[in-house]
Every structure is written in C-alpha cells, then in structure tokens.
Amino acid sequence: MRASTCLPALLLAACQTTIALNNAYARSFNILAELGLNPDGSPFERPSFDGPAFNAEDASSADFTIASVAEGSAPAPAENISAEYVSLPIDHFDPSKKLGTFNNRYWASSSSYKPGGPVFIYDVGEANASSNALFRIQNSTSFFKQIVDQYNGIGIVWEHRFYGNSTPGGPVNIDTPAESFRYLNTEQSLADVAAFASQFSLKNRGINYTLTPEKTPWVFVGGSYPGMRAAFMREKYPSTIYASYASSAPVQASVDQSFYFEPVWRGMQQYGFGNCSRDIQAATRYIDGVFDDQDSAAADELKIMFLGKGAEKNSHATFADALTTIFATWQSYGMEGGNTGLRKLCDWIETGTNTSSVQVHNQKNMPKAVQRWASYPYFATNVNTYLETNCSGKADVVGDCDLDRKFTDPAMISWTWQYCTQWGYFQSANLGPRQLVSKYNSLVHQKDICHRQFPDAPRDIFPEWPAVDKTNRKFGGWDIRPSNTYWSNGEFDPWRTLSPASAEPFAPKVVVSQDLPKCGAEQKDLFGYVIPNAQHCYDFRTTGVTVPGGAVSRGYFTGALSSWLECWKPNGQSGYPGKPWKA
Structure with a gap:
C-alpha cells in the first residue's frame, strides 16, 4: 500500500512503499523487480549470500533515475488492445x-x-x-x-x-481543490x-x-x-x-503504523545484515541525541553533512523523514535494489572507509555509521528523486533542499487523500529495541503531511486524523x-x-x-x-x-x-x- 504517508503509484498494485516518498515509485519498483530490473533499469543480479563489496568506482557518478516501466514491459502482443x-x-x-x-x-x-x-x-x-x-x-x-x-x-x-x-x-x-x-x-x-x-x-x-x-x-x-x-x-x-x-x-485501518519497520528489522537479521541494522540504529539514535540537545549549530551541521548546504533550513521532523528513504525499496527488493537498495548502503557502512568531509564540532563522539551513511554518494540523489527536491549533497554547494513540499504527482495526491481520510498507515518511528527510524518522524509529523497537502479541506470530508475506527466498522x-x-x-x-x-x-x-x-x-x-x-x-x-x-x-x-x-x-x-x- 504501498505506503504510508508519503510514499506507500506508478504501479502499491504491484504493491506499495513507505515514508515521504512518492507512491508512484513504489509501483514502479514492484514492476521493475518483476521484470528482473533494479529501480534504475539496470539488470538485477542475484548476489551471493555475503553479497558483493561496494564498488567505489560506481559511486563516482551518483546519477539515479527511475527507469520507465514501459521500457522493460513491451510485450509481443497477441491482440491489439486499447483503453x-x-x-x-x-x-x-x-x-x-x-x-x-x-x-x-x-x-x-x-x-x-x-x-x-x-x-x-x-x-x-x-x-x-x-x-x-x-x-x-x-x-x-x-x-x-x-x-x-x-x-x-x-x-x-x-x-x-x-x-x-x-x-x-x-x-x-496540485491545484485541484479539496472539495473535488x-x-x-x-x-x-x-x-x-x-x-x-x-x-x-x-x-x-x-x-x-x-x-x-x-x-x-x-x-x-x-x-x-x-x-x-x-x-x-x-x-x-x-x-x-x-x-x-x-x-x-x-x-486493518490504523493511524499508527510505526511497526511497518519491525519486519524490516527482522528481515535484515534473517538475510545476514544484523550488523548493518544495528549500525543504522546507532546512527539514528545519535541523530536523535543531537536534536535532543537543542544545539542548533550541531543540528545544522548534521543536516548539511547528509544532504548539503541548504538542508539546515528543514525541521528535525522533515529531515528525519528523509532519512527513512533508505527503506524505500525494501518491500519490492528486500536487501537488493542496486544503488538505491539497502545492500549497497550496508556494504558502504560496513566496509567503506569514506567519511563525510563536513566537520562537526563533536565528531569525535560520532559513530562511524553516521559518517559513512552521510557520505554514501547515492543518498542525497535518492532523497531528491523521492521527495521532489534538489539537495546538493555537498557542504560547499547550496541546494534547493526543501523537504516539506506538497506532492505534485497526481497519484500521490489522490492516495494522500485516501490514507489521510480513511486508512491512516502513518509510518512513524518504531521506538524500542528494533528502532530504525528517528523519533522525530512522529505521528504528529505524519499527520502534518496530510494537512500540508490539503490545508483548506473541509472538516466534514477531511478529519483532523484519519477516521480509522469508522473504516474498520465499515469493512471489518x-x-x-x-x-x-x-x-x-x-x-x-x-x-x-x-x-x-x-x-x-x-x-x-x-x-x-x-x-x-x-x-x-x-x-x-x-x-x-x-x-x-x-x-x-x-x-x-x-x-x-x-x-x-x-x-x-x-x-x-x-x-x-x-x-x-x-x-x-x-x-x-x-x-x-x-x-x-x-x-
């Protein structure tokens, strides 16, 4: 559904993704995976269990575009079918x-x-x-x-x-009135x-x-x-x-779907990436700690470290939501997905030596996982694609890094209406021993995304929170x-x-x-x-x-x-x- 707030629609029928992603990509990912292609259209190669090491040369050109489903799915038709x-x-x-x-x-x-x-x-x-x-x-x-x-x-x-x-x-x-x-x-x-x-x-x-x-x-x-x-x-x-x-x-309609990430944690353990899940957790908790300290300079440096100059203008909540884009391909590919998938990120975090060039004043206490995640060359470009923004990913280059924009994809606009009114599916932080998501990606933040998209919607058709109890009574x-x-x-x-x-x-x-x-x-x-x-x-x-x-x-x-x-x-x-x- 796939996905939640923001993602879960090129194709959620082949099924949905998560977070503040454009739902169109969730659909694309499922069809591309079915065709044996990575999200960028490159051929999928089933790795060994241990997986290939990250190819640093590949990272030198971190271009990422979502492949066209039509490119890979053209059949030899037995009949001429029109809409x-x-x-x-x-x-x-x-x-x-x-x-x-x-x-x-x-x-x-x-x-x-x-x-x-x-x-x-x-x-x-x-x-x-x-x-x-x-x-x-x-x-x-x-x-x-x-x-x-x-x-x-x-x-x-x-x-x-x-x-x-x-x-x-x-x-x-984006200009369609809510009443429509x-x-x-x-x-x-x-x-x-x-x-x-x-x-x-x-x-x-x-x-x-x-x-x-x-x-x-x-x-x-x-x-x-x-x-x-x-x-x-x-x-x-x-x-x-x-x-x-x-x-x-x-x-089951549910406002809270923070548990979306629980199967991700369990799956990473099953597939042999338990160390990586714990490193992501350590990095996430470190970031939460920096934000908790209310040291605005340290928080700004951290955001710039991940997404480049201009990222510091974003709230802690929207930045935390952007971090969850690393899980966008999970439901379609598991650990795979090429340069957009978790395996490549985990290889980079676990075996890479690169760290961010941004100097953070308390960097000595910073887990290596934070530095390596921030230096991952595909992270900023993936965020840009998913969230329709233009973060530079570089500390010395100012980007148009607004993470709080309305969705412009027509399917995502319609799906946002549906989950915000009836189904919920707010994929917020899964706090606890299997935490993978920052606590600043809260239920309130997910609700705010709904009202960001439809700020003038009448309350009789667009409730403050999704009407999940009514939905469950109606459908069972x-x-x-x-x-x-x-x-x-x-x-x-x-x-x-x-x-x-x-x-x-x-x-x-x-x-x-x-x-x-x-x-x-x-x-x-x-x-x-x-x-x-x-x-x-x-x-x-x-x-x-x-x-x-x-x-x-x-x-x-x-x-x-x-x-x-x-x-x-x-x-x-x-x-x-x-x-x-x-x-």
Whole structure:
C-alpha cells in the first residue's frame, strides 16, 4: 500500500512503499523487480549470500533515475488492445444529488476466451494504470495473463477512480481543490466495479455470450490496497465477485503504523545484515541525541553533512523523514535494489572507509555509521528523486533542499487523500529495541503531511486524523473472512503487519491454513499462505526478484479456484456452454 504517508503509484498494485516518498515509485519498483530490473533499469543480479563489496568506482557518478516501466514491459502482443471507458455515477449511493457521471478507464483481453470462461479483473489500485495494463494482460511472464489463459477467461485491468484518466472533473494536480475529492473513497470505488460488471460486454469483438456476473463467474485479483479491495468486493458484493485473490492486503485501518519497520528489522537479521541494522540504529539514535540537545549549530551541521548546504533550513521532523528513504525499496527488493537498495548502503557502512568531509564540532563522539551513511554518494540523489527536491549533497554547494513540499504527482495526491481520510498507515518511528527510524518522524509529523497537502479541506470530508475506527466498522478490519477468498503475505512484508495474517504481538492470533475451504464457506481460520523470505506481493512475480514460495502461493490459489468454480452455476442454466478450461 504501498505506503504510508508519503510514499506507500506508478504501479502499491504491484504493491506499495513507505515514508515521504512518492507512491508512484513504489509501483514502479514492484514492476521493475518483476521484470528482473533494479529501480534504475539496470539488470538485477542475484548476489551471493555475503553479497558483493561496494564498488567505489560506481559511486563516482551518483546519477539515479527511475527507469520507465514501459521500457522493460513491451510485450509481443497477441491482440491489439486499447483503453476503453465505461460511464459510472460519481455518487452511487444518493442519486437524488444528480451529480452526473464520469468515465472510468479499463483494458480487456479476450485472446484466450472460450464461452463459459471466467472474467478476471486485475485491480491496479492507487495508480495510473496505463503503465501496468498491457504488461498484465499481454506479457507471457505476467501471472495474471497466465491464469486468464489457464481458465480460458477474459482479462480486465481496472483503473481506480481519481487515478490516471478515471478522474471526475478532469486531471488531478496540485491545484485541484479539496472539495473535488469528496467522492474519492473506498466505498464508491467498490461500487464502481459492481456497476461496471453489471453492464460489461464484448459483443463488439464478436463475443455474444453474456459476460455479466449472472452468467459468468467473476474473479477479482489484487495486491496491497487492491488486495484489500479483492477481499472487500467478495464481502460486500458476493453476487458480483465469485472468488478473490487478496495478496499482501492490510485490511486493518490504523493511524499508527510505526511497526511497518519491525519486519524490516527482522528481515535484515534473517538475510545476514544484523550488523548493518544495528549500525543504522546507532546512527539514528545519535541523530536523535543531537536534536535532543537543542544545539542548533550541531543540528545544522548534521543536516548539511547528509544532504548539503541548504538542508539546515528543514525541521528535525522533515529531515528525519528523509532519512527513512533508505527503506524505500525494501518491500519490492528486500536487501537488493542496486544503488538505491539497502545492500549497497550496508556494504558502504560496513566496509567503506569514506567519511563525510563536513566537520562537526563533536565528531569525535560520532559513530562511524553516521559518517559513512552521510557520505554514501547515492543518498542525497535518492532523497531528491523521492521527495521532489534538489539537495546538493555537498557542504560547499547550496541546494534547493526543501523537504516539506506538497506532492505534485497526481497519484500521490489522490492516495494522500485516501490514507489521510480513511486508512491512516502513518509510518512513524518504531521506538524500542528494533528502532530504525528517528523519533522525530512522529505521528504528529505524519499527520502534518496530510494537512500540508490539503490545508483548506473541509472538516466534514477531511478529519483532523484519519477516521480509522469508522473504516474498520465499515469493512471489518482484521476480522473480515469472506468465502471463496485466498490470502497471501510475505514473511517480511511491512504491510503484513495490518493483514489478518499479521505476526505482530498486538494483532489477533489467526491460524493461517492451506486447507481448502468448501465453496461459499466462511471460517475463522484464514485460508492463505505466508511466503518464506519474501516481502510485498512476491507471489505476483514469475520472473525477476522471486522466491520459491511465490509459485507455491499461486498454486494454492489456482487449486482453490478450480475447486470453487466446480460449484459455480449461472442464474438459469439455459445456454450455458460449460467449463471450457476442463475440456
């Protein structure tokens, strides 16, 4: 979701990131990882367990740009697919307002279809779907295309309202007034899917069989926020969605998600980087101590040391938030991710000899980890990319290093509205023995980001704090157990912390079982699988950054789906051609 405040949308469907990052990058990272590419587009090479030493020569040119997803995902198309649009009500629940309609974008593939095959809908979620759509329904490595082909189905990629070209009132930008987002919420977006399904047809392609849910089973597939929507659609609209695949779905709304970083700590231990996690912790606590001392000169020097001249103008909170960008690639790559990933930073901290040239007056007491982290040549450039700023990274060069800017990416603006009003997910400091984040990155700071983005929003639609209790009452939170639904999570996925399979001490102790539930049967146990040594939505990948458990997870879903589809019957048997995937 992926991510929180600031990140968690080029592509959170492939799933989300964190912190004050642009959510667009979270989506990009997941797709690029699936294609076997690092965030900068360079080929991913699976390292040995110990990992390669940091190449200092590579650091001499610390250029970092996010690769275009389109560059790596161009398929050899079996059919010519263009975006299509369906007209939907702006408000599904009060027609008396007569607010009119908007056009919602989607893509549909029918190359594998045989009459009677299911309709599969892949939900992109909080992102512009255009960079994701054709990969999902045309590329042979896409797991979604594979299951559509397996069941002789129709494949649909769906764009969420207020993202991409599915925006009532015109494109979203930094000047879009808050009132325009009044009808951006999860309830309205779920109703969009139900309304679309009730009128879906491909007769223009010569498919005369009825494809609406009365005559054809619909299967909803999503990861992260779309994984939540997969579960909610089956729960709220069971006559529309017959089965759902909910991957990495944090269905429990929570203002506080400081525990986002707990699986990161545990994963770093598991992957052999315990020393690095402790060094990051020591550096973070040292920085907190400097800020606690209220010595403005020392604090300014520290900020300049990391981000260059001009960084000292930022508050302690915004600087602390910028430090968390080192974890931006965790959910997509784990320790990997090339020059933007944790492995390279850890190699630099653990084995490098370079330290910052900035002279801090109490540098003798400064942990080496602080100096090495500050001197990491990709840190400032990564911060610039994620936070849309221009810090110089050099003590003698003044940069435009404003870390407190509004988001300008349209998808991030819309997602900020959603988490600030309904879901929370504030990824603040995880204080305690596994602390990785500065205490100055507080819940109050995360709330301030919401009101920074929408300072004039009316209180009746934009509460001071996210209305998470209301959200959980409406959607069920951890307790949701729709039938015909498969759940998956990565062992070290930060978003697992708010899923029904959460391993955190405050979460319900739910039994995760691979025992196949009967058709339509609700149960207390969770039908799903926790993928070992995996992060976010790893079972949506067939190539690239993968783990063996990803295929295992997909197998549980398709095995269940085959069983559940045996029970499905259309309303009225007249003309039903049977189940073509069994022929």
